[in-house]
Amino acid sequence: MNHPQVAAFARLAEENAVPxxxxxxxxxxxxRTMHDVMFDAIHDELVVTSPFAQAIxxxxxxxxxxEAPLRIIQGPNTQIVSExxxxxVTIDPVNNEILIATNHGDxxxxxxxxxxxxxxxxxxxxxxxxxxxxxxxxxxGRPSMRVDNKNxxxxxxxxxxxxxxxxxxxxxTAPIGRIPGPSGNQFDVYNxxxxxxxxDYLYAWDIHTRGEGxxxxxxxxxxxxxxxxxxxxxLDPVHEEVIVATGAGNQxxxxxxxxxxxxxxxxxxxSTPFRFSAEE
Amino acid sequence: MHVTQSxxxxxxxAVTVIGIAGVWAGLVPESAPGVVPEATPETxxxxxxxxxxxxxxxxxxxxxxxxASFSSGPAPSLSSENLLGALEQRGGASFLLAGFQQEAxxxxxxxxxxxxxxxxDRQGTATHLRTLADTYPTFTAVGVNTNTNEVILxxxxxxxxxxxNRLDNTPPRxxxSEPKRIIQGPETEMQFxxxxxxDPVNGDMYxxxxxxxxxxxxxxxxxxxxxxxxxxxxxxxRVYSVAVDEVRxxxxxxxxxxxxxxxxxxxxxxxxxxxxxxVGDNTQLETxxxxxxxxxxxxxxxxxxxxxxxxxxxxxxxxxxEDNGRNISPVGDPSTGRFNPTSITxxxxxxxxxxxxxxxxxxxxxQLNxxxxxxxxxxxxxxxxxxxxxxxILVFTGLDTADGNVAPTRVIKGDQTKLVHPxxxxxxxxxxxxxxxxxxxxxxxxxxxxADGNVAPLRVVRAAPEEHQSLIFGRTAAVTYDPNxxxxxxxx
Numbered sequence: 048m049n050h051p052q053v054a055a056f057a058r059l060a061e062e063n064a065v066p067x068x069x070x071x072x073x074x075x076x077x078x079r080t081m082h083d084v085m086f087d088a089i090h091d092e093l094v095v096t097s098p099f100a101q102a103i104x105x106x107x108x109x110x111x112x113x114e115a116p117l118r119i120i121q122g123p124n125t126q127i128v129s130e131x132x133x134x135x136v137t138i139d140p141v142n143n144e145i146l147i148a149t150n151h152g153d154x155x156x157x158x159x160x161x162x163x164x165x166x167x168x169x170x171x172x173x174x175x176x177x178x179x180x181x182x183x184x185x186x187x188g189r190p191s192m193r194v195d196n197k198n199x200x201x202x203x204x205x206x207x208x209x210x211x212x213x214x215x216x217x218x219x220t221a222p223i224g225r226i227p228g229p230s231g232n233q234f235d236v237y238n239x240x241x242x243x244x245x246x247d248y249l250y251a252w253d254i255h256t257r258g259e260g261x262x263x264x265x266x267x268x269x270x271x272x273x274x275x276x277x278x279x280x281x282l283d284p285v286h287e288e289v290i291v292a293t294g295a296g297n298q299x300x301x302x303x304x305x306x307x308x309x310x311x312x313x314x315x316x317x318s319t320p321f322r323f324s325a326e327e
Numbered sequence: 328m329h330v331t332q333s334x335x336x337x338x339x340x341a342v343t344v345i346g347i348a349g350v351w352a353g354l355v356p357e358s359a360p361g362v363v364p365e366a367t368p369e370t371x372x373x374x375x376x377x378x379x380x381x382x383x384x385x386x387x388x389x390x391x392x393x394x395a396s397f398s399s400g401p402a403p404s405l406s407s408e409n410l411l412g413a414l415e416q417r418g419g420a421s422f423l424l425a426g427f428q429q430e431a432x433x434x435x436x437x438x439x440x441x442x443x444x445x446x447x448d449r450q451g452t453a454t455h456l457r458t459l460a461d462t463y464p465t466f467t468a469v470g471v472n473t474n475t476n477e478v479i480l481x482x483x484x485x486x487x488x489x490x491x492n493r494l495d496n497t498p499p500r501x502x503x504s505e506p507k508r509i510i511q512g513p514e515t516e517m518q519f520x521x522x523x524x525x526d527p528v529n530g531d532m533y534x535x536x537x538x539x540x541x542x543x544x545x546x547x548x549x550x551x552x553x554x555x556x557x558x559x560x561x562x563x564x565r566v567y568s569v570a571v572d573e574v575r576x577x578x579x580x581x582x583x584x585x586x587x588x589x590x591x592x593x594x595x596x597x598x599x600x601x602x603x604x605x606v607g608d609n610t611q612l613e614t615x616x617x618x619x620x621x622x623x624x625x626x627x628x629x630x631x632x633x634x635x636x637x638x639x640x641x642x643x644x645x646x647x648x649e650d651n652g653r654n655i656s657p658v659g660d661p662s663t664g665r666f667n668p669t670s671i672t673x674x675x676x677x678x679x680x681x682x683x684x685x686x687x688x689x690x691x692x693x694q695l696n697x698x699x700x701x702x703x704x705x706x707x708x709x710x711x712x713x714x715x716x717x718x719x720i721l722v723f724t725g726l727d728t729a730d731g732n733v734a735p736t737r738v739i740k741g742d743q744t745k746l747v748h749p750x751x752x753x754x755x756x757x758x759x760x761x762x763x764x765x766x767x768x769x770x771x772x773x774x775x776x777x778a779d780g781n782v783a784p785l786r787v788v789r790a791a792p793e794e795h796q797s798l799i800f801g802r803t804a805a806v807t808y809d810p811n812x813x814x815x816x817x818x819x
Contacts, residue, residue, distance in 0.1 A: 048519070048537050048538055048801040048802055048819050049465075049467050049483055049521060049537060049699070049750060049766060049799070049801050049819075050697070050715060050748065050750070050766060050799045050801060050819060051801075051818070051819050052799060052818070052819055053816055053817065053818045053819075054798065054799070054800075054816070054817050055809070055812075055814045055815070055816050055817075056459055056814060056815045056816075056817065057813065057814060057815075058808075058813040058814065058815060059457065060457070060459055060815070061457040061458055061459055062458065062459065062460065062462060063460075063461055063462055063463070063795060063796075063798065064459060065796050066798070067814060071697075071716065072696060072697060072716040073632075073633075073669060073696050073697060073716065076634075076666055077818075078614065078632070078634045079565075079583065079801075079819065080584075081804070081805060081818035081819065082804050082805055083805050084805045084806070084807045084816060084818045085807050086807040086808060086809045086810075086816060088809065088810050088811055091811060093807070093809075093816065095818055097634060097666075098584075099583070099584045099614050099634040099635065099636070099664075100634040100635065100636070100664040100665060100666050101636055101659070101661075101662065101663065101664025102664055102666070108809060108811065108812070109812065113696075113716065121664055121665070122662060122664075123662045123663070124662065125662050126661060126662060127661065127662055127664065128659070128661045128662075227445060232804050232805050233805055233806070245443075245444070245445070246444065248444060248445075249453065250445055250447065262445065262446055262447055262448055263445055263447040263448075264447065264448060264449065265447055265448075265449050265450070265451060266444070266445060266446070266447030266449070266450045266451075267450070267451045267452065267453050268450075268451070268452040268453060269453045269455075270455075276539070277802070277804045278804070279803070279804055279805035279806040280806070281806050281807050281808045282808070283808050283810065285810060288456065289453065290806050290808055290815055291806070292803040292804060292805055292806035292817065293803065294802055294803060294804040295518070295519075295538075295539060295802055296460075296803075297460060297461065297484055297800040297801070297802065297803055298458055298459065298460040298800075298803065299458070299459035299460070299803060299806060299815060299817055300455065300457075300458050300459075301455075301456045301457040301458075301459075301815075302453035302454060302455055302456060303453065303454040303456050304451075304453045304454075306449070306451050
């Protein structure tokens with residue numbers, strides 16, 4: 048990776064379209080290995096990490112050029128670990144929180160942890176919650192996370208699946224459910240569906256149907272090309288579109304997938320061979 | 328079976344590339360050799376007449392490039408009727424070759440088996456609407472082969488290397504110049520190829536990768552097409568640049584994180600381990616990028632972006648290696664991250680271990696802003712720095728004593744220079760020229776070696792139309808959406 052930018056494009060941009068703006072340069076504090084990014088539409092902010100400096104960067108929503116972040120979470124009290132631990136980030140804009148997954152990569156914390164910071168934290172700030180310990184079923188990876196404000200849940204893509212926690216879970220707390228695994232860097236949640244990407248398919252999982260062996264509500268073919276690897280994903284519900292970053296493919300693909308945005312009152316739930324015991 | 332398919336595919340690819348070259352030659356009788364003119368209705372008609380490779384439509388290999396995987400519109404199939412039309416739409420020969428590369432990789436992946444699928448109650452097929460991608464190469468580094476009079480441009484986007492005649496000069500209204508050769512394809516083992524070194528004696532091309540491949544590949548000077556490297560060296564992860572000391576026959580490679588410089592025998596290959604490593608908290612290596620060697624002064628120059636952590640408690644000040652020579656990737660001491668100023672750290676060429684730099688060039692007078700590759704004029708000791716974000720080339724002199732907040736002696740910068748996010752730089756002492764690769768617009772530019780200020784280049788060789796602005800995508804592994812502005816936000 049040569050030039051760690053965040054480039055903005057018009058929704059309808061394609062092929063060699065020129066970006067509308069690019070955040071870049073020394074002042075931006077951006078660095079390589081940005082494996083997750085999230086836009087906060089409520090507060091008009093963008094959050095991304097700078098892993099090699101153990102920092103969480105928050106930019107103005109319309110930041111442009113060599114612009115400094117509005118806020119930087121970084122310092123001795125943060126408990127942030129580099130690179131391996133500072134890989135994925137998410138925002139809970141409703142409850143004003145930023146979440147990152149961290150992992151020392153050694154026996155100090157082999158399973159990793161999720162650190163929760165106030166959204167408006169700036170500087171050397173301690174996390175307000177830490178979710179960590181063997182009961183969490185974290186497997187020492189670099190999990191992506193999303194908060195489902197509709198159901199007040201924290202979703203963590205870890206241990207070959209998505210672990211479901213109460214949103215405010217902390218300490219050594221077990222998940223309340225699990226669904227089978229996605230792959231890629233990012234997933235999304237919308238209207239009681241968890242949308243994941245695996246190979247050349249999108250899967251939509253009912254957030255209330257949990258446990259091993261369950262079937263997704265939808266399996267939708269989305270060919271991504273052979274170079275697709277370590278993919279990203281975000282939903283645009285207004286236009287019923289799924290936007291996929293193909294990682295090694297250096298491409299952004301946009302698909303129209305009305306099925307997953309449809310009124311689910313008419314959509315039958317997936318079959319449930321058995322339910323996760325912790326939920327019963 | 329896949330091997331057979333792949334060989335067949337590549338054989339036809341070779342025929343096709345020759346055909347494409349012939350088509351270009353036929354289409355541009357009034358242009359300079361190797362120059363592709365602006366598209367016109369007449370050329371479009373000519374395309375249908377001139378391209379007549381009958382075998383193409385029979386290939387399953389073209390299936391990779393279906394509309395679902397590339398374009399929203401009625402994407403042209405790579406049939407004989409509209410081959411050059413496809414090239415024009417998709418950015419030239421490299422993108423076509425990338426298609427074959429993808430197809431070959433697809434066949435490989437099919438042989439290995441993809442990720443397990445889930446059965447669902449309902450199945451569907453998404454409608455592919457749009458693809459945002461740079462269909463042209465993104466040049467990260469440049470080298471000159473004075474034996475063959477060629478200039479080599481390293482492409483980080485489509486995983487290729489373009490070889491042009493050194494004297495090629497793309498006319499302003501031409502779409503782009505046709506390279507003499509392109510090295511590209513699955514046999515090349517190139518991925519996110521970033522740093523480049525050309526052996527001044529035998530013309531060998533050394534290419535290091537910045538991301539997933541974790542290796543250096545070496546090609547002979549006449550290599551072209553989908554060719555295997557003459558040797559491969561497994562390297563640590565997150566390499567950026569490479570330099571060679573021809574006197575000591577040593578190879579120096581920067582690793583961005585965990586930060587270090589690894590030193591190999593110039594002819595190292597396979598899992599050969601470094602001869603020595605500059606690594607540790609005393610080194611002041613902080614996300615190192617470009618590296619250059621002054622063989623006469625016995626000095627090593629490294630530029631650093633300043634993103635750093637401590638490692639003292641993690642690995643005793645050093646990074647570890649697995650048996651295959653790759654770094655274990657320690658994560659640094661928790662909560663020690665910081666942003667330090669951009670710098671050039673100077674070491675003895677024999678530095679080894681956790682050693683402090685001899686001197687550090689750092690401060691606002693340096694003008695450093697995301698410096699990329701660097702090189703030294705071995706005749707003068709001048710250090711040339713490709714200064715990406717400043718759209719400039721910085722030239723530092725007096726490096727036997729330079730220390731602290733020193734200004735460059737010369738700065739090539741301005742609207743006449745055609746510098747757009749330069750990240751590659753090469754000195755040609757035979758012809759007294761400086762070559763620069765532009766990350767920002769798929770071009771290479773040549774200056775007099777002593778150029779200074781806002782000067783026009785001697786020549787420009789472009790692999791894309793003049794108005795093209797590179798997307799500078801470098802492994803787009805995440806994405807988010809701004810519903811307020813209806814914008815897609817893409818990090819690298």
